[in-house]
Amino acid sequence: MPVLQRDVTREVTTVRPPEFSRSERMRVLVAAAVGSVVVGYAAVAALLALVSATATYAEFSTAGVLSAAAPAWLAAHHVPLRFDAGQLGVLPLLPTALLMLLVGRTAAGTADRLGLYEPLQARGVVLSISGAHAVVGGSIALLMGEGVVRATPAVAFFGCAAVSGLAATIGVARRCGLVEMVFDKLDPVALHGLRAGFMALFALVSVGALAVAAGLAVSWPTTSGLFAEAGPSPGVGLGVFLLCVGYLPNAIIAGFSYVAGAGFSLGGVEVSPMRFVGGPVPPVPLLAAMPETAAVWSPVVLVGAAAIGVFVGWTCRKVSDRPASRFRAVLVAAITAAVGSLVLAATAGGRLAAGAFDPVTVPAGLLALLVALWVLVPGVLVAWLAGARSKPVVADGEAEFVEPDYDEETSDEDVVFEDDELTEQFEQLEVVDEDEFEVEEDLEDDDYYDEDEYDEDVADEEEEPVEEDAEEPLEEEEDFEAEFDEMLGMESEEDLDGKPER
Numbered sequence: 001m002p003v004l005q006r007d008v009t010r011e012v013t014t015v016r017p018p019e020f021s022r023s024e025r026m027r028v029l030v031a032a033a034v035g036s037v038v039v040g041y042a043a044v045a046a047l048l049a050l051v052s053a054t055a056t057y058a059e060f061s062t063a064g065v066l067s068a069a070a071p072a073w074l075a076a077h078h079v080p081l082r083f084d085a086g087q088l089g090v091l092p093l094l095p096t097a098l099l100m101l102l103v104g105r106t107a108a109g110t111a112d113r114l115g116l117y118e119p120l121q122a123r124g125v126v127l128s129i130s131g132a133h134a135v136v137g138g139s140i141a142l143l144m145g146e147g148v149v150r151a152t153p154a155v156a157f158f159g160c161a162a163v164s165g166l167a168a169t170i171g172v173a174r175r176c177g178l179v180e181m182v183f184d185k186l187d188p189v190a191l192h193g194l195r196a197g198f199m200a201l202f203a204l205v206s207v208g209a210l211a212v213a214a215g216l217a218v219s220w221p222t223t224s225g226l227f228a229e230a231g232p233s234p235g236v237g238l239g240v241f242l243l244c245v246g247y248l249p250n251a252i253i254a255g256f257s258y259v260a261g262a263g264f265s266l267g268g269v270e271v272s273p274m275r276f277v278g279g280p281v282p283p284v285p286l287l288a289a290m291p292e293t294a295a296v297w298s299p300v301v302l303v304g305a306a307a308i309g310v311f312v313g314w315t316c317r318k319v320s321d322r323p324a325s326r327f328r329a330v331l332v333a334a335i336t337a338a339v340g341s342l343v344l345a346a347t348a349g350g351r352l353a354a355g356a357f358d359p360v361t362v363p364a365g366l367l368a369l370l371v372a373l374w375v376l377v378p379g380v381l382v383a384w385l386a387g388a389r390s391k392p393v394v395a396d397g398e399a400e401f402v403e404p405d406y407d408e409e410t411s412d413e414d415v416v417f418e419d420d421e422l423t424e425q426f427e428q429l430e431v432v433d434e435d436e437f438e439v440e441e442d443l444e445d446d447d448y449y450d451e452d453e454y455d456e457d458v459a460d461e462e463e464e465p466v467e468e469d470a471e472e473p474l475e476e477e478e479d480f481e482a483e484f485d486e487m488l489g490m491e492s493e494e495d496l497d498g499k500p501e502r
Helices: 022-054 062-076 093-114 119-144 153-173 178-184 188-218 220-230 234-246 248-260 285-289 298-315 323-348 364-386 420-427 451-463 471-488 493-497
Strands: 264-266 269-271
Touching: 022 062, 022 093, 022 119, 022 234, 062 093, 062 119, 062 153, 093 119, 093 153, 093 234, 093 248, 093 323, 119 153, 119 178, 153 178, 188 220, 188 248, 188 285, 188 298, 188 323, 188 364, 220 234, 220 285, 234 248, 234 285, 248 264, 248 285, 248 298, 248 323, 248 364, 298 323, 298 364, 323 364
Parallel strands: none
Antiparallel strands: 264 269
């Protein structure tokens, strides 16, 4: 009779994705790819139509707006444009972010419609969308030819493919299990460091945004004056406002570089907490946030980056009791924040024709190095000092017994597992009291089996000579078995013959 009985039966519900034929799947993928291109192009054309309709001396026509939307669509994919005066490489990041958001939503909707759930299934959606954008971008660059606005076909092809492919990958990452696949390959220490690095990067960018907002608030009279000087027409004011809004992410990244210590430059003008070189700047209201002169208190802004490094160390202090593991978590966070800073700085600057304000530079390499140091140095110190200490090893002679914290009054009904299913199974257990077990006869201490004595008896028996008459040993063996059965409280085989089988 078993002591414990439980019922482990459970219902397993599986959801199967919808089944599509090859032709239906291709139809969905083509619709998603073409739809993302058409909707993005239509959004750019609608924005240009709004600006043209509100401008005073602009001639509005559907053909003109659609043709002008082609280079603007390439600029939204961050493809540099070339003019007779030079190259326009510093492009607004807000249209790029909105385009990536549109493509990501389209890719996510396509994955939901097809019922995709595996990482390898995401490649169909990503390749179809990125391929469509690459073909359209390369075709537009070829059709533009050697006109007023030009673009390199190879750069347009790969640039549109990279931006749209990245956006599509982000869109299907969670639905197809790409995020879980990456996280499963990381140990807990590295995963914690990765999250801390993203938090540090977000915090640094937020500090840069606060610096830009503070600069605009302090120089608000200059900002309003530049808006008034742009022109009395509502269309011109709207165009200048959209220009400032489009380049706002670029300004935030420049502010982030400033508070980290790397600074930025606009032509011959250099601005950083440690170095300031003044000069003329374009009459754009957004640039009014730049400092006009060197200030003694400028190095104080570096305290924000140091505080973020301290925060990273504080979050990593409980990762492990080993200092080496905490150091590794902070190192992963520093590398993550540095790589993110490198990408942001590389996309924020570029060539600005061939004028006096060319180029606009956010030093990507220097910014990545400084961000890594701001996160690594304070983070390691805080994680080392504020982290847990490993307990010293106690010698054998000095070991002390510590009684466990156990409440004898706790009953089995109060046992709760972390898993609800285990708790339910534990409640179904049937515990049998020990009184239900019946023992026919208790064994005395002298009745236990002694292996050594048995070996001696066997050795003595082997030394005795074997007699020819085998009847007496058989009788002695039967007597020994009877005594052994009586010792254990068992009945003889003869008595069992008459009893029914159990």
